Amino acid sequence: MKIVAAKKIVAANDAIAAGNRARLRAANVFTVNLLGSPGAGKTTLLESLSAACDRLAVIEGDLATARDAQRIEKLGVPVVQVNTGGGCHLDANMVASALAALELDKVELLFIENVGNLVCTAGFDLGEDLRAVVLSVTEGDDKIAKYPPIFQRADAVVFNKIDLLPHTDFSLDRALADLKRLAPQAEVFKVAARTGDGVAAFATRLRQRMER
Numbered sequence: 001m002k003i004v005a006a007k008k009i010v011a012a013n014d015a016i017a018a019g020n021r022a023r024l025r026a027a028n029v030f031t032v033n034l035l036g037s038p039g040a041g042k043t044t045l046l047e048s049l050s051a052a053c054d055r056l057a058v059i060e061g062d063l064a065t066a067r068d069a070q071r072i073e074k075l076g077v078p079v080v081q082v083n084t085g086g087g088c089h090l091d092a093n094m095v096a097s098a099l100a101a102l103e104l105d106k107v108e109l110l111f112i113e114n115v116g117n118l119v120c121t122a123g124f125d126l127g128e129d130l131r132a133v134v135l136s137v138t139e140g141d142d143k144i145a146k147y148p149p150i151f152q153r154a155d156a157v158v159f160n161k162i163d164l165l166p167h168t169d170f171s172l173d174r175a176l177a178d179l180k181r182l183a184p185q186a187e188v189f190k191v192a193a194r195t196g197d198g199v200a201a202f203a204t205r206l207r208q209r210m211e212r
Ligand code: MG
Pocket: 042, 043, 044, 068, 113
């Protein structure tokens, strides 16, 4: 019985995600689901991307507070904060509610910053076109091997805080070998979101995917 209930929840989520996707495609919006641990630098990456992207909007997912949304709002980017009230991931229904609060005809590129979590965020389709996982070098190079599903479902992995590499024991070779073995489909980007280094290459790639 418990297994049936879990399947039903995912099935319901998939149906709502399909609705979100249809709505976003109809409005010509390219949508990125941005995932990663708390503190990986997801919001900082968005701050940095906002300088390189036009007609941007952001949905921020957090358990509590509007702190990330406030950071995005300061940049003049339309933003909706979703508070999950303790929930550890965004689901398609939460995103559907957030979409209703955005003027989609003014948006070309939508980022959904998921709740900081490397586990169950991976299991919920939100209606996105692309999934990107931010992994900072301060988290340790074992995360890909320890949390495979999120990476296996990613279109892109953004190694962040790359400027701090000399101050850590993070082995980029080991992380890249794990990624090649477990998630060969994921495109790799190396950035320092705080300084903006490498962010333009990621923005360019998103634009290419968008135009396809
Ligand atoms: Mg954040």
